[in-house]
Amino acid sequence: MDTLISFLITPLQYEFMQRGMLAAVLVGIVCAVVGTYVVLRGMAFFGDALAHTILPGIALGYLVSGGARDTLFWWALGTAVVAGLGIGAISKNSQIKEDTAIGIIFAGMFALGIALISTVRNYAVDLSHFLFGDVLSVSTQSLWLILIFGGLILLTVFAFYKEFTTLSFDPVLAATLRLPVGLLNNLLLTLIAVTVAVSLQTVGVALMVAMLVTPAATAYLLTHRLSHMMILAAIFAVLSGVIGLYLSFYLSIASGAAIVLTATLFFMLAFGWKSLKGV
């Protein structure tokens, strides 16, 4: 018993672990709630593309600030909102198919980001930081930003819950009810964009889509109510964050990867259980 307690307590004696744990929990909740709409509306590819598209913005901020990381959140936020609304507009008006248009933009912007970062000499280290995140280096200031913007996202989802749900289930109904469909769609894209910016330090751009999709998809398998799906997804995300960080601490594996692997394991368990229960 004592060994178990010390096993759990030891990592928390370090301040960076406390901050990392808090960041993983907050980001997990926000991603899970927004991710519920991402899963239900089939926007996983959009989320993945959006996360990659912000790399040049981060790179630019990184070059401008001479390598400082504290201002990067604002660069990420600005790029994500512009990219989110931009991809939304392109995919609506494009002559080629939506996923192709998104694919072209996302790879092009991602390449631009890599090109920018590669102008710095020790670029491999910094690039991997942006790609895969480093939750253990979250500063107190970043933690406040996550808390404030994460809170705003949750408040917005709560305020427009019935509109988002109606729009996601039946866009024609939303139109005949004269809900402001265009505005709500853009609001949802903005929410996903802000979520991406908030989560950047935890999992990085390359693993972002897992935070948006995996806990929500796990919950989707286990419940038939939207509100329950959000709560259950948040629980899975929080568990993944906490367990992932312990794994990261004791096994010395990258924190972002550990969190995503834990979330994936939960999904596989839910999937297996659902299959065994069998229909």
Added chain:
Amino acid sequence: MYPNTHHKPNQPILDVSNLTVRYNGRVALEDVTFHLHEGERVAVVGPNGAGKITLFKVVAGVLQPQIGEVNIYGSRPRGHVCIGYIPQRSQVDWAFPVSVADVVMMGRSAKLGPLNWPRKKDWDTVNHALETVELSNLASRQISQLSGGQQQRMFIARALAQEAELMLMDEPLTGLDTPSQDGILNLLDRLKQEKVTVMVATHDLDQAASHFDRILLLNHRLVAFGEPAEVLHTDNLISAYGGRLKPVDGQNILNIDDCCEEGEDGHAH
């Protein structure tokens, strides 16, 4: 934030004049003119791709016509929240995590207004709508657990909760067994008593003739509009269905080669 146009007095519930709609250069509707009386049940009949769903979407205010106009009680559809659009079952994501009552409550979204959560009055309206369609005992079921007829009735309940005065139904009878079809048709009778005007897209000419006040025969243009007896004669049907209609010689028996139920042009955007 959410508009709600008031009805002008002494205006028809639906007035469609000189309506022309094109999709990607193709004509979906051409110069369609008609108007409906309050409480009427109208069957909209025509071959696949005749523009039935396009017509519904323009009437619902979801699609803008290039030429012509639609007026609901004297003003354009976009301000009205009294138009209920009931989708074809194949167009719905049945795995969506919502209960029957949740879906019916969605009909209240506009009446609730932004930032408001359902109040007792809204739940009363939803419960009353569920009673009307006889689904009260299934209110908490996830929607995929309903039968086809129950799913269709759920959407009618949603339109009732919306307080729709004009209901547009896309193939509500397609794919249902006879008892379920009768259930829907009985419900249509009940809606008529409550002065709800109903337009139903259908392929079944027999049902159109026996259960509806008027039939609107459509093939991009309005071929005929009137009581079943005057609309359903061979000349009209031949001009609506063209080569797909084979009159059996010497008799008034028609064979329509039109078994496909999905893929209406109107679903494209």
